[in-house]
Amino acid sequence: MELDPTETFRQEAAELLDSLETVLLDLGQTPQDRDLIDAAFRALHTIKGSGAMFGFDKVAAFTHDFETAFDLIRKGKIDANHDIVTVSLSARDYIRTLIEDPDSTDPIIGEAIVEELQRLIGGGSAPATGLAPVGEPEAADGSSAEEPAQAGWSIEIAFESDILRNGTNPLVLLDDLRALGPCAVEADLDNVPELGALDPESCQIAWKVTLHSSCSKDEIEDVFMFVRDEMKLAIAPLPGGTAPLYPELDMSMPDAVEEAPPRVAAAEKPAAVKSRPEASPAASSAPEKAELGRRAEDKGTTVRVQAERLDELMDRVGELVIAQARLSQIAHSGTDLAIKAIAEEIERLASGLRDTTMGVRMVPMGSIFGRFRRLVHDLSRDLGKPVDFVTVGEETEMDKTMIERLADPLVHLIRNAIDHGIENAGDRATTSKSATGRIELSARYVGAQVLVTVQDDGAGLNTARIRAKAEENGLIPPGANLSEHDIHQFLFHPGFSTAKTISALSGRGVGMDVVKRTIEAMRGTIDLTTIPGHGSSVTLRLPLTLAIIDGLLIRVGEARYIIPLSAVEECIELTAEAEARAKGRSFLNVRGDLVPFLRLRDVFDAEGQPDPHQKVIVTSIGDTRVGLVVDQIIGSHQTVIKSLSKLHSDVTMFSGATILGDGTAALIMDVAQLVTLGQSRAESDRTPEAA
């Protein structure tokens, strides 16, 4: 399970590159945002540093060039603009290939990117090294608040106490500061506990540094770049004039340590502890304080865990839930009250543990939304269709594996929306729409489901053209009587495309059928709505998780089955009158609505006699309903889903299996499939009657 360091770097770099991408895209919208520029620079710097550390020399070299060019933006020499963002994005992609597949990359690409970036930034005249600006007098005209004529800086440094354990050596950082100019370093020992309580691995010393140098504030911050999140740093310009140097500065620290006898320290400790938090923030400005507080909070509340461990944990919890169900069954069949009480207690704990574990696996949708921003950015550029991409509900959480599987279908849908949905700028002008198209990607909870919608404000689906194409392909006879909804379903047919020309992006007709299959494999459904002239929207309806569902346990003949509770609308009794009224047809009158029904005894070839009082479970998928006739409804069941073996991949009526309280396996019905089956039977029922 242990990762080798290179792999760790790859993972980290991948995350950094992702955040770099997001930052760059944001920067494209708000080019003046200093925080974004700094964030991008920090990401680059970290990639460079750790790349060199792990032997990714090409990465380090290229990132260095990229970073150097980007430094000019950061120094405020030049504003970020759309072109710079585009080049930077390709540079970011290049870094990714350098990391993932260094052998197949051509350095010429990298050179071209850097050249282009330099051209954009420097207008062709900037020196290739880009190192010049540091000492230049006009640095002050940048937006940063530096004062180059500064006599020096007063710097207060307080590291978090576990910094030594993380492998940082504060003394090296102090040496780096000294490299900037003559320094007076003073150790602040207020927080150092008495010797007995002293933890040698914990850093309780803070430092005050007086630096006499004309260097910029940025240069000082750069020294602490890698530990910025784990420290408090306050940098203030020295008051005018030159403060005298402390000649004994290097001696001050050991002296101080010796001068602090344990007993005194002990006596002073409470006071020191109290005074410390007040003293330090006072030096830093208010917003900085808030920023630091937030960072510290973030650090304290997140832990990076390997995905496989989470999967393993989920498997274990699944086993536990099954074992608990067996225990409950035994406890309730006996008369021992003590065992019943314990079984109930364990049931409560197991269900709590299950919820917590599922919660751990949940990730916000925003984690993949970022990818689509890049997709939209690139597509709108390539197709010359300006597009506003709006995302809503990034905080909506879903199971990690679900989100990963959702990425590809969403790519297809967004591509389609831009390529087919949004009209050309010229066409938009004639319909009095704004020249910029709009695509909205949204996610929200509805009950135990998540609805993910891709909506465009384009031309909408051309029903007539889809119909013509379907007739041309022989899918329907000419002039067949079909509802719009039915016609739109042809879009999900393999190889169906109405695009007149095949573009590089779409029109090949692969995609929508794959989207449909992927979503159905996740036990989700797709709804397609369109308003001609106003755009269309595709809604994916998905369960929150794939691992455990609430099920309804039923019996058909001798066998027990699970129906996902999310698909169940109601349970009714199949009365003798109702059966008589149905007159052999597979329709049921549910409060005035005709609902087709399936006798599961027939569908599953059950043996033995049917129970005298048959029950109907009305299930629904989307807008279609079907009744399933069963012998007995046993009750609700926490269903841990086990996927069916590859050998049973030809089985369509079941989506998986689970283990019941008595240890036997039970099949989970695929309601979508059964609904389709029920619909088609109802159709064939209806047709002879109409004929």
Added chain:
Amino acid sequence: MSQAQMQTTPQAGAIGLPQATETRLQVLMVGLGNEIFAVETDMVREIIDPVPVTRVAGARAFLPALVNVRGNVIPLADLRIRFGMPKTQATADTRIVVIEVDIDGDPVTLGLLADKVYEVTEISTRQMQQTPRLGSHWRPEFIRFITKWNDEFVIVPDMSRILD
């Protein structure tokens, strides 16, 4: 595991293996109907007593059910159906042999219904026989080769093909 050996053996079934090299196989002798099958021990995970089965409607006839083996739901294969042999009632000797086979590159675990499990033994390809007349329902591609054990004919089946 078994894959390496399978690759060295031509899949000609009835025609058999090249005689030049002798390969020794460790196998589990399993009785199905009146026949004895030799299942390579490399693929055998465990042998268990019969457990309640769950019938799968709509599945292929020789994969009629699921069983729960230590928290894993696996398919139960009835090779008698695959070979067209008559179905018999379960007896005190009936067992489930849990095996793992490679199907299109993925390891798949399943249970084999066995009328009787004899013993683990070693067979040699030297004693390999031409496939004798075993009746019309024997499909040669299901049989890797036939050999002799205790003066009885023993079938070494090609599991991947049988299950495909």
